[in-house]
Amino acid sequence: MWKGRDVINILDFSRNDLEVLFEKADYMRKNQYRLKNELSDIIIGLAFFEPSTRTRMSFETAAKRLGAETVGFVSEEATSIAKGESFSDTIRMLDSYVDLIVVRHKYEGAALLASNIAEKPIINAGDGKSHHPTQAMLDLYTTKTLFNTIDGLTFAFIGDLKYSRTVSSLIFGLTAFNPKEIILISPSSLRLREEIRLVAEERGLRLREEENIEAISDADVIYVTRIQKERFPDLQEYERVRGSYRINKELLDKYAKDDAKVLHALPRIDELSRDIDDTKFQAYFTQARLGIPIRMALLSLVLKGE
Amino acid sequence: MWKGRDVINILDFSRNDLEVLFEKADYMRKNQYRLKNELSDIIIGLAFFEPSTRTRMSFETAAKRLGAETVGFVSEEATSIAKGESFSDTIRMLDSYVDLIVVRHKYEGAALLASNIAEKPIINAGDGKSHHPTQAMLDLYTTKTLFNTIDGLTFAFIGDLKYSRTVSSLIFGLTAFNPKEIILISPSSLRLREEIRLVAEERGLRLREEENIEAISDADVIYVTRIQKERFPDLQEYERVRGSYRINKELLDKYAKDDAKVLHALPRIDELSRDIDDTKFQAYFTQARLGIPIRMALLSLVLKGE
Amino acid sequence: MWKGRDVINILDFSRNDLEVLFEKADYMRKNQYRLKNELSDIIIGLAFFEPSTRTRMSFETAAKRLGAETVGFVSEEATSIAKGESFSDTIRMLDSYVDLIVVRHKYEGAALLASNIAEKPIINAGDGKSHHPTQAMLDLYTTKTLFNTIDGLTFAFIGDLKYSRTVSSLIFGLTAFNPKEIILISPSSLRLREEIRLVAEERGLRLREEENIEAISDADVIYVTRIQKERFPDLQEYERVRGSYRINKELLDKYAKDDAKVLHALPRIDELSRDIDDTKFQAYFTQARLGIPIRMALLSLVLKGE
Numbered sequence: 001m002w003k004g005r006d007v008i009n010i011l012d013f014s015r016n017d018l019e020v021l022f023e024k025a026d027y028m029r030k031n032q033y034r035l036k037n038e039l040s041d042i043i044i045g046l047a048f049f050e051p052s053t054r055t056r057m058s059f060e061t062a063a064k065r066l067g068a069e070t071v072g073f074v075s076e077e078a079t080s081i082a083k084g085e086s087f088s089d090t091i092r093m094l095d096s097y098v099d100l101i102v103v104r105h106k107y108e109g110a111a112l113l114a115s116n117i118a119e120k121p122i123i124n125a126g127d128g129k130s131h132h133p134t135q136a137m138l139d140l141y142t143t144k145t146l147f148n149t150i151d152g153l154t155f156a157f158i159g160d161l162k163y164s165r166t167v168s169s170l171i172f173g174l175t176a177f178n179p180k181e182i183i184l185i186s187p188s189s190l191r192l193r194e195e196i197r198l199v200a201e202e203r204g205l206r207l208r209e210e211e212n213i214e215a216i217s218d219a220d221v222i223y224v225t226r227i228q229k230e231r232f233p234d235l236q237e238y239e240r241v242r243g244s245y246r247i248n249k250e251l252l253d254k255y256a257k258d259d260a261k262v263l264h265a266l267p268r269i270d271e272l273s274r275d276i277d278d279t280k281f282q283a284y285f286t287q288a289r290l291g292i293p294i295r296m297a298l299l300s301l302v303l304k305g306e
Numbered sequence: 307m308w309k310g311r312d313v314i315n316i317l318d319f320s321r322n323d324l325e326v327l328f329e330k331a332d333y334m335r336k337n338q339y340r341l342k343n344e345l346s347d348i349i350i351g352l353a354f355f356e357p358s359t360r361t362r363m364s365f366e367t368a369a370k371r372l373g374a375e376t377v378g379f380v381s382e383e384a385t386s387i388a389k390g391e392s393f394s395d396t397i398r399m400l401d402s403y404v405d406l407i408v409v410r411h412k413y414e415g416a417a418l419l420a421s422n423i424a425e426k427p428i429i430n431a432g433d434g435k436s437h438h439p440t441q442a443m444l445d446l447y448t449t450k451t452l453f454n455t456i457d458g459l460t461f462a463f464i465g466d467l468k469y470s471r472t473v474s475s476l477i478f479g480l481t482a483f484n485p486k487e488i489i490l491i492s493p494s495s496l497r498l499r500e501e502i503r504l505v506a507e508e509r510g511l512r513l514r515e516e517e518n519i520e521a522i523s524d525a526d527v528i529y530v531t532r533i534q535k536e537r538f539p540d541l542q543e544y545e546r547v548r549g550s551y552r553i554n555k556e557l558l559d560k561y562a563k564d565d566a567k568v569l570h571a572l573p574r575i576d577e578l579s580r581d582i583d584d585t586k587f588q589a590y591f592t593q594a595r596l597g598i599p600i601r602m603a604l605l606s607l608v609l610k611g612e
Numbered sequence: 613m614w615k616g617r618d619v620i621n622i623l624d625f626s627r628n629d630l631e632v633l634f635e636k637a638d639y640m641r642k643n644q645y646r647l648k649n650e651l652s653d654i655i656i657g658l659a660f661f662e663p664s665t666r667t668r669m670s671f672e673t674a675a676k677r678l679g680a681e682t683v684g685f686v687s688e689e690a691t692s693i694a695k696g697e698s699f700s701d702t703i704r705m706l707d708s709y710v711d712l713i714v715v716r717h718k719y720e721g722a723a724l725l726a727s728n729i730a731e732k733p734i735i736n737a738g739d740g741k742s743h744h745p746t747q748a749m750l751d752l753y754t755t756k757t758l759f760n761t762i763d764g765l766t767f768a769f770i771g772d773l774k775y776s777r778t779v780s781s782l783i784f785g786l787t788a789f790n791p792k793e794i795i796l797i798s799p800s801s802l803r804l805r806e807e808i809r810l811v812a813e814e815r816g817l818r819l820r821e822e823e824n825i826e827a828i829s830d831a832d833v834i835y836v837t838r839i840q841k842e843r844f845p846d847l848q849e850y851e852r853v854r855g856s857y858r859i860n861k862e863l864l865d866k867y868a869k870d871d872a873k874v875l876h877a878l879p880r881i882d883e884l885s886r887d888i889d890d891t892k893f894q895a896y897f898t899q900a901r902l903g904i905p906i907r908m909a910l911l912s913l914v915l916k917g918e
Contacts, residue, residue, distance in 0.1 A: 033653050041339050043370055053685050054705060061709045064655055064681040069370040073359050089573060093360065096595035097367045267701060289708035347645050349676055375676040379665050395879060399666060402901035403673045 003305030024297035045098035046072030062295035156219035175203035248273035309611030330603035351404035352378025368601035462525035481509035554579035615917030636909035657710035658684030674907035768831035860885035
């Protein structure tokens with residue numbers, strides 16, 4: 001049952017929920033340009049307390065393809081809001097203006113708090129360091145579209161597995177399916193947090209930790225994340241780590257399975273070499289493109305039901 | 307006659323004008339989601355030379371509920387505009403693009419100046435320290451909705467009565483009706499300005515000044531405003547004043563009439579305690595919500611007539 | 613053939629292309645308020661890496677008059693984009709979201725690069741110091757509308773002819789027509805760049821350089837540009853130059869032809885006196901207004917064809 005639902009944490013969604021979503025996304029993809037009447041009576045609120053051009057534009061495009069309008073605030077303005085007014089008053093105000101609110105915030109739990117305050121549905125567009133459910137839905141949908149299945153696949157996650165909410169959300173999302181194995185490739189200082197690991201294993205995922213990048217050789221999906229400088233107290237350590245977890249064509253040709261696909265939530269800095277862009281491994285631009293139909297499907301399901 | 311009219315100063319509007327507006331707002335409230343064709347050929351210009359997320363989003367939502375589009379600039383961008391170009395050139399440009407312009411500016415008289423330059427109608431969304439006519443219309447409409455009348459009611463204004471354009475505009479708006487009494491509760495340094503007082507009394511309002519907050523006991527409408535730190539040269543004086551004009555549940559239970567209602571234009575800092583939020587006194591969230599239908603009514607009347 | 617075309621450089625457009633555009637713009641002007649279904653299935657991407665409120669609002673208004681939606685980023689946000697992500701990844705992302713991308717950038721060649729990356733049409737809204745094709749189209753269209761011809765007219769350009777992309781683009785645009793003469797009035801330090809001059813003369817334009825402002829006496833179109841302080845190492849030199857290239861009513865009354873018209877892309881500082889605003893010479897507000905129909909025509913031709 002999708003109608004009226006808050007989308008806070010991907011763990012709240014069953015395999016069946018997600019399959020309904022993927023089917024709807026397929027429909028959106030096929031009919032992307034003929035759906036302007038779908039949500040034409042709807043206004044979507046964008047409450048981006050933390051800036052995010054990419055996710056914001058993706059939601060906005062999805063809304064507008066369905067004929068909905070958007071109203072909200074982003075980045076800089078958010079500062080003045082944060083200053084003048086409490087989070088809950090802002091959400092309460094938006095709740096009385098619009099029909100659904102997309103929330104992005106740097107603190108964990110902000111979206112959940114918003115859902116307790118608002119009567120209208122809340123969609124979490126990323127809060128704190130654990131949850132980014134719509135990115136995970138998109139990543140699962142991309143995998144499904146590329147491989148025609150999620151079950152039985154091996155996923156390798158590379159880079160900063162400790163602070164990336166993209167990684168933890170996708171791992172949570174995978175617990176609704178039966179992947180073969182999850183390979184976690186990171187420097188020891190950026191390992192997946194224990195709390196994420198425990199949830200994943202409890203729900204039946206097989207996780208394997210590796211430090212060496214050659215471990216991608218078993219993976220069908222190679223999921224790359226950025227390593228952020230500010231995580232390292234020691235700059236030399238940063239440079240060393242960064243060098244070791246850089247994916248390029250040579251490395252993929254040498255180690256990756258023939259039909260492996262590379263995902264990345266973008267933006268990338270230099271952890272993902274441009275020389276992969278025109279190879280068979282590249283799937284991150286496909287992934288970006290599928291952000292529109294999956295978010296169209298999500299908005300439609302939450303607002304109008306199945 | 308509403309069509310084509312500039313909305314600069316609430317004193318320009320008769321009781322009949324305002325009653326037509328309230329009736330239209332009732333209609334908008336009832337049909338909020340079925341009016342996308344009302345202004346579908348219209349583009350509204352938003353010229354926010356001074357930032358205001360709340361008022362801006364309220365106008366934008368109202369416009370979009372009626373099927374109109376918006377184009378404009380807000381806050382940060384306004385700075386670069388202010389730098390590169392004269393106010394009158396900016397208005398003149400917008401005037402040749404859009405069908406109506408909403409102006410917000412920190413200097414008094416900016417909206418009036420805009421109305422002299424532009425052929426299209428101008429709506430003042432707050433300029434300087436005296437005028438914010440659409441907020442006053444909203445506050446009158448909220449009162450009317452809550453009490454089914456404005457005549458015969460007693461209004462208490464609390465806090466910074468000197469610099470708040472919300473207060474002066476609502477007092478001006480009340481001169482079109484017959485309220486019983488206006489109680490002005492403020493520290494002596496933040497009393498209503500003489501020029502506002504004179505206009506109000508000349509137009510027949512009974513004003514009474516008080517310094518003690520217990521004076522709310524006679525009020526039907528308790529209108530609270532923020533006291534801004536920057537108004538006080540002496541920080542200790544600020545802390546004292548701020549403490550004395552803080553409204554909370556205990557105070558209302560002790561002094562307020564049983565069916566009194568608290569209004570506040572929001573955002574609030576701590577002059578209005580959160581413990582009122584779930585009491586019978588709270589009407590500020592209702593007030594925020596009614597911002598949409600009143601602005602829908604205003605846009606519709608100015609653009610399409612009665 | 614307009615459909616699907618990138619608009620990068622006005623030199624790529626033939627006289628016939630431009631005449632088709634002007635005819636379409638006439639149609640848009642006449643029907644401006646009845647065209648909401650024209651592009652109602654379209655989303656326009658606005659990629660403003662360099663801020664520009666005026667050009668941005670003009671494109672946005674044009675898009676919305678045709679029923680299209682816009683999605684994008686402007687100024688401040690652009691900074692964070694520039695920081696986090698490569699230009700080409702940003703364009704590639706937008707390309708998979710929207711149906712056409714309007715690019716503005718401070719570096720020359722950015723729009724061309726974007727057109728090589730994107731499958732969707734790119735419109736250059738100004739990049740570097742040479743190209744601003746839509747401004748040139750607008751200026752040609754304004755001239756055509758005012759004089760009913762472009763052929764046979766004399767154009768005087770005044771001010772900073774070295775760094776103004778508005779000037780170089782219009783000169784390039786004029787090579788598709790047969791103007792009588794181009795008079796270039798500037799201080800010697802701000803003369804038209806050799807590379808622009810060569811292209812113009814090769815394509816048959818007659819250029820004449822002057823330092824004295826009285827040379828406007830032969831002109832039908834007097835095109836004024838701003839002289840920017842930052843171009844001068846010596847402040848005294850700046851003050852002298854600025855004083856000599858200031859156009860006002862007195863000067864026009866004394867030297868200009870009776871039916872000469874003054875154009876300026878705006879915003880102006882003080883190179884164009886306000887005392888011209890209400891004279892017969894003023895055509896810059898007309899020019900601003902015509903920005904909407906010309907951009908409506910452009911969007912429609914590129915997206916739907918002739």
